[in-house]
Amino acid sequence: MKEFLEYAENHAAEILGTLRHMVEMESFTSDKAATDLLGGFIKGRFEELVARVRMVPQEEVGDHLVVDVGEGCEQTLLLCHMDTVWPTGTIQERPFRVEAGLAYGPGILDMKAGIAVAMHALETLRAHKEAPQQRVRIIINSDEEVGSTTSRQLIEEEAKKSAQVFCLEPGAGTEGALKTGRKxxxxxxxxxxxxxxxxxxxxxxxxxxxxxxxxxxxxxxxxxxxxxxxxxxxxxxxxxxxxxxxxxxxxxxxxxxxxxxxxxxxxxxxxxxxxxxxxxxxxxxxxxxxxPPMERTETTALLLNSIRRFADPLGISLTEAQVGGGSDAQFAAALGVPVLDGLGGVGEGPHADHEYIVVAELPRRVALLASILAGK
CATH class of the missing domain: 3.30.70.360 (Alpha-Beta Plaits)
Structure with a gap:
């Protein structure tokens, strides 16, 4: 809906502020204490949106979060991760900054922007008194960067219950292409x-x-x-x-x-x-x-075409790409569930010193996800 985009653009500073706060709360996979602090912040923000949040305790990595919003017989699953590859202290070496419309910081693209998109998409729906068309479950795990060894079972169990899965990893390249295949x-x-x-x-x-x-x-x-x-x-x-x-x-x-x-x-x-x-x-x-490889299938193509009807009115041209990096979307895809990946931030440099997002794309991604969830 164009109203969603207008609202998100009017609240772009708030979206960026949420993202900045999460970037400055470092969450290196091996630093459980730091990651749990970020998890507490994320939990509180979703609870403010009248979401139900439960924690899945872990011994060596941060506690995973499971967020539930709305009601319905069918489930849409969103996948996010809060951990990053950057050791604690990196933020002092490379502080958050915005230059020429680009925002930089460790973990900003991979994938704290995706968490911000999920938060503000739900906030946009609430502001418009809209409810998700299906029950929405969001898994935010803390060990994706090391193979999701403690969260894989949780992801697969929830994927089996879902009609569709969207992973909020960054889009591919500066076009923000959705990822329909992964090695x-x-x-x-x-x-x-x-x-x-x-x-x-x-x-x-x-x-x-x-x-x-x-x-x-x-x-x-x-x-x-x-x-x-x-x-x-x-x-x-x-x-x-x-x-x-x-x-x-x-x-x-x-x-x-x-x-x-x-x-x-x-x-x-x-x-x-x-x-x-x-x-x-x-x-x-x-x-x-x-x-496992995420192979492009007929169900993938159908899901991509179905969400283009939400993207077109927003002026968003959805392209697709196959990439070599891995994500939790692959666990769901291997079960035969329709999956699209790359609905998070748009930018370049995941795992690199120059990691950045395109600031202007944040509200567009928020509006797109809100439209998909609302079905309008």
């Missing part, structure tokens, strides 16, 4: 064992774990197939302890990205069944697929 993400640890020996006196008695790891890295990287959209990257390597010893151990962390489950199963098997090249060396691989 699956695999995470592996490779452990190599050898035999220690003096590098000068008795090198022939040693088995170099570092040399074996070099063979493993070359083989793993050979699994990359850009034509299929498959990438294997050894991102972290550690081995040995001193210069003059044949290294008895080495470890590596491996990232896998794939576009289909069939490809995921093929490459995962290749990685897990790695064998040593050097006689006497040992190779152990642990890990697997963390997030």
């Amino acid at each position: 699956g993400v695999g995470m592996f640890q490779v452990k190599v064992t050898g035999r220690a020996a003096h590098a000068g006196n008795e090198p022939e008695k040693g088995i170099s774990a570092v040399e074996e790891m070099a063979h493993q890295i070359l083989r793993l990287h050979s699994l990359t197939d850009l034509a299929r959209g498959t990438t294997v990257n050894v991102g972290v390597v550690q081995g040995g302890s001193v210069r003059n010893q044949i290294a008895p151990f080495a470890e590596a962390l491996v990232d896998l990205r794939v576009t289909t489950m069939q490809e995921a199963e093929r490459v995962e098997s290749e990685i897990l069944n790695s064998t040593p090249v050097l006689s006497g060396a040992g190779v152990e691989v642990i890990g697997g697929l963390n997030r």
Whole structure:
């Protein structure tokens, strides 16, 4: 509705103020205390909107939040996360600032802007005495940046109950394209064992774990197939302890990205069944697929087309994109539920020092989500 857009634009300063407050409340995934403080703020804001909020306690990460708004037989699920990749103290190094229509700050795009959009979309509906067309449940978890290990079950349980799922991760690029496809993400640890020996006196008695790891890295990287959209990257390597010893151990962390489950199963098997090249060396691989691929389906296309009728009157042209990064939307998509991702902030630089949002797009995103939820 155009009225929603007019209202959101008139309250743009308030929306940005909410976002600034959340950016300045740091929430590094590993800092439970800080993340819980932010969670308390978010809980209070949603409760002001007459939402029902329950906390899902966690021991090592921040407590997850589940927000319920409205009534109805069918459920719309919104996915957000409050944790960021930025260690506590980053805000002192890179404080929130606005320059030339862009707002900067750690975690502003990924994805505190999405939480602000959800809050103010509900506030916009309340101001217009409108209720969501379906019951709305919002999951705001605190461990998305490390794989959603403690929240995945919650997300999947709620996705199964939902008619549609919208993830408020940032849109793709400066167009803010909605994400209709995401690559699956695999995470592996490779452990190599050898035999220690003096590098000068008795090198022939040693088995170099570092040399074996070099063979493993070359083989793993050979699994990359850009034509299929498959990438294997050894991102972290550690081995040995001193210069003059044949290294008895080495470890590596491996990232896998794939576009289909069939490809995921093929490459995962290749990685897990790695064998040593050097006689006497040992190779152990642990890990697997963390997030299944989110493949563009007919139901995805239908959902995208259905919400274009809300975007067009607002002057918003919704495009789509397939991306390599992972999100919680993939857990829902793997269950066959219609999912659209990227309804949060518009900007660039997630996980980067120059991370920013386009300020003028915030009220447009608020109005779009409010229109989708109201069905008008």
